[in-house]
Amino acid sequence: MAQTRLTIATSGAGLYEFTEEAADFVRRCKAEEGLLTVFVRHTSCSLIIQENADPDVQRDLQAFFRRLVPPSDDPSMGWITHRLEGPDDMPAHIKAALTQTSIGIPVAGGRMLLGTWQGIYLFEHRARPHRREVVLHLS
Numbered sequence: 001m002a003q004t005r006l007t008i009a010t011s012g013a014g015l016y017e018f019t020e021e022a023a024d025f026v027r028r029c030k031a032e033e034g035l036l037t038v039f040v041r042h043t044s045c046s047l048i049i050q051e052n053a054d055p056d057v058q059r060d061l062q063a064f065f066r067r068l069v070p071p072s073d074d075p076s077m078g079w080i081t082h083r084l085e086g087p088d089d090m091p092a093h094i095k096a097a098l099t100q101t102s103i104g105i106p107v108a109g110g111r112m113l114l115g116t117w118q119g120i121y122l123f124e125h126r127a128r129p130h131r132r133e134v135v136l137h138l139s
Contacts, residue, residue: 002029006134010124013088015050015058018134019119025136026107036105036112037137038120044092045124045132046099052119065125069094092125099123107138 004025008016026036040047051057071087072080082090103120106113114120122132 001137001139002031003135003137006136008122008132008134010045010122010126010130010132012127012129013124014062015048015121015123017052017119017121019052019114022105022120022136023112026112026138027110029138030110031107031138032110034107034138036107037102037135037139038105039102039135039137040122041133041135042101042130043096044089044126045122045130046096046101047103047134048099048121048123049103049105049114049118050121051117052121053117065095069098086127088125088127095123095125 002025006018006021008018010016022036022038038047048061050061069091070077072083072090073087077091080090082093105120122134124130124132
């Protein structure tokens with residue numbers, strides 16, 4: 001069993017890939033088999049496994065989530081009451097609730113069993129920069 005924490009600096013809303021950092025951690029652990037649990041310690045960002053070959057996928061995902069959950073100052077979001085932290089905060093919580101804060105990835109042969117085009121991403125939902133903490137736990 002091993003555990004570490006990564007700090008991911010974001011520059012605003014978007015997808016931030018950290019597949020290589022997770023792969024390095026798994027290699028350093030020298031575990032042949034196991035389960036890598038990836039957990040983000042925040043409520044206004046999330047984790048996804050997504051295609052990392054074509055950047056259009058990331059752009060389309062971000063556009064979809066912007067359309068699905070616009071900022072709270074958008075007229076369609078008049079029903080929102082939590083507004084203390086700006087127009088992107090409550091929508092960020094909604095987006096995080098629709099995605100996930102924890103992902104399990106099998107490990108075999110000393111490496112993560114991700115598919116050919118799969119990458120691990122922190123999905124930042126806030127507009128301003130943040131420092132996000134991600135926990136990697138291999139068991």
